[in-house]
Amino acid sequence: MPVHNLHNKPFDEGTQDKLELYREYLREWLPVFIHGPSLNSINVFDFFAGPGFDMDGKPGSPVITCEEIKEALIKNDKKGVTIKVYLNEKDSDKYNSLLHYVEEQKATLPKVSFSTLQKDFHIAFEEWSPDMHGRVANLLFLDQNGVKEISKPIFQSIIRLPKTDFLFFISSAMVNRFKNQPEICERVPVTDEDYSRMNGTNVHRIVADSYRRWIPDGLKYYLGSFSIRKQKGANVYGLVFGSGHPLGIDKFLNVAWKHGGDANFDIDNDKIDPSQPSLFPEMDKPSKISAFEKELESAILCGHLKTNKELYIFSLQNGMLGSHARKAFDLLIKDKKLPKQALHISYDAWKKTDVERVILK
């Protein structure tokens, strides 16, 4: 399988989109734990860190991490917060330039402690695993090349960690292209039925969704995804996000919806032009939202969803925000599809803060 070296040319738009999602999630994630109940440390792990920059000096993930921590500490400084940054990069040239960058950062980030390794991902993961346990919060960024590093044991050990969110990259187009190679079959939970539904556009949605199969029964866990297509190329790849907490996935989805929902392109071929609204507002609605409205309606009518909290969780599990569920619910009332008095949903009480309070209990 081909391995691309991301750093011997300027980052393309797809790579920049990926890094922008990482940046925005980090921006949401850091304050939650800086302000939250006191922890021994807030840990950011970047296992495939690269040298820090692309050829043109555009920031890579380690630089983004440091920039966002600096900003977060300016805005949210709180005594006693310890932040640890863990950076691993296997390639020696890239590692050396990474080290150089880290040395420079130590002066401007005195509250942050840095650990660096120049090891294969699996060795680094094992070495740093003990630091992921205890009174800590972890964010793991796993920007692998291709598809092969996030094996089932790695995935399952990550999702069992408390207070841990992860973002990993996967080249889904490669999964589709090399589906007959044993390396692929062993490394991703994709089935023959998945392959039969795959096309060049939906491939990342299907690959990302297939990871649900690796979540053990009974474990509450939330997965999200974002598909990325390079503007000129046909290759679709993207990010898979995971969190054991509804607020984690809520924050990820908020970031994702700022960038179009679950893709940086018109994944459902909706061809909506906001500058030219059609006569029928329904036609200006993305298919993903229309499909969700239908699913929500039937889940309520069949009695599967009975409370605010259930509606909220249902929306997150479907890659949608609480605000989408609220609008869908409003529409059902407006269209008189739901006899309101027959519902157990105390809809009037639905405010995001209420929902958060319920969930945080």
Ligand SMILES: C[S@@+](CC[C@H](N)C(=O)[O-])C[C@H]1O[C@@H](n2cnc3c(N)ncnc32)[C@H](O)[C@@H]1O
């Ligand atoms: C996609 S790039 C990551 C880019 C980085 N996040 C950035 O923003 O610049 C993947 C990086 O992981 C390194 N790498 C590849 N295989 C690795 C492995 N098995 N263990 C550790 N690092 C690896 C590569 O040298 C490369 O720099």
